[in-house]
Amino acid sequence: MVSRLKVGIIGGGGWLGRAVGAALLGKGVVAPAGLVLSSRSGRVKGFDAWPEVQVTSDNRQLARQADIIVLSVRPEQFAAVAIDAPDKLVISFMAGISLATLEACTGSRRIIRAMPNAAAQIGQCYTPWFATPAVDVDDKTFTQAMFETCGSADEVDSEADLDYLSGLVGTGAAYPALLAEALLSHALARGLPRHIVENAVHGVVVGASQLLGRDGMVPAEMLKAMFDYRGTTAAGLQAMLDGGFQQAVEAGLDAADAAAQRMQARFAKTGQ
Known part of the structure; x- marks a missing residue:
């Protein structure tokens, strides 16, 4: 209407x-x-x-x-x-x-x-x-x-x-872009052709990520399935976690939240 x-x-x-x-x-x-x-x-x-x-x-x-x-x-x-x-x-x-x-x-x-x-x-x-x-x-x-x-x-x-x-969803594509850039940089350093790497990263970050939510699939279930398979994906995931992936994400979200609080305080103080 x-x-x-x-x-x-x-x-x-x-x-x-x-x-x-x-x-x-x-x-x-x-x-x-x-x-x-x-x-x-x-x-x-x-x-x-x-x-x-x-x-x-x-x-x-x-x-x-x-x-x-x-x-x-x-x-x-x-x-x-x-x-x-x-x-x-x-x-x-x-x-x-x-x-x-x-x-x-x-x-x-x-x-x-x-x-x-x-x-x-x-x-x-x-x-x-x-x-x-x-x-x-x-x-x-x-x-x-x-x-x-x-x-x-x-x-x-x-x-x-x-x-x-605001710090979680207001970023739009920025967080996926950060992951994509890290994947891209690593693969290019291995000497793979850029067009192959770009297609591969796009397939992971944009394509395969759309499986989340399909048939009720939640992130924790997908991760468990990959870990249970005990293949190359499990090895990669475990190394990322051991390297502080979770802590880095939490630090980023905390920093974004703190920035929002500082902005509120600054605008409230100036009256603008």
């Missing part, structure tokens, strides 16, 4: 704002005339098929027109947004900007913080989100529907959970 509410995406010219806007239109959640995008240039690529979509460079104008305001900008750009939205639903994609700061800077009590990622572009994004008490059932229903146009989503229990998940 197409929402009758007008949605405005501040930062609609960025990759994430464009992806969410296109998904809302493509899945019929929002009508073209019900979408407003803002960008500093006043232009947004990729919306030629929807001429009724309004594009502006004026965030204040967008805030006046929209019933729902999506903040899809970098945290360091938030200070320049300067909108007044006391009666609006505000949905923020910014890591490290707390609900309290968002309320103080927008005047709205209906705030949702969410953490989508780059996979929104291919409809494979998982988005956790958390809402203030003033957000009602209709607001939550729309929010869930919006994120499901790009993949899947869950409402989480606390803002602290959302901050932690």
Whole structure:
């Protein structure tokens, strides 16, 4: 069912704002005339098929027109947004900007913080989100529907959970890319042709990883099956674990969580 509410995406010219806007239109959640995008240039690529979509460079104008305001900008750009939205639903994609700061800077009590990622572009994004008490059932229903146009989503229990998940899912393809680069580097050092190595790594990181979740297969079950087979995979897995793989992953997630906390403290202190 197409929402009758007008949605405005501040930062609609960025990759994430464009992806969410296109998904809302493509899945019929929002009508073209019900979408407003803002960008500093006043232009947004990729919306030629929807001429009724309004594009502006004026965030204040967008805030006046929209019933729902999506903040899809970098945290360091938030200070320049300067909108007044006391009666609006505000949905923020910014890591490290707390609900309290968002309320103080927008005047709205209906705030949702969410953490989508780059996979929104291919409809494979998982988005956790958390809402203030003033957000009602209709607001939550729309929010869930919006994120499901790009993949899947869950409402989480606390803002602290959302901050932690920002470092887990907000990274998008970065963690798989780190694994892929390590595999690629090692294989190239053995003298294999680059095109062979690239195809092999893609087959592991992108292709074979899709087996996770098939037929109810969870990671622990897959690992047990590989260890029980006692072959080359088991040897490789054990060496990685003995080398501190688990500890490195935990350290990375802890560091990302700490960075989110520092960002919140910094923005709260400056009032931006």
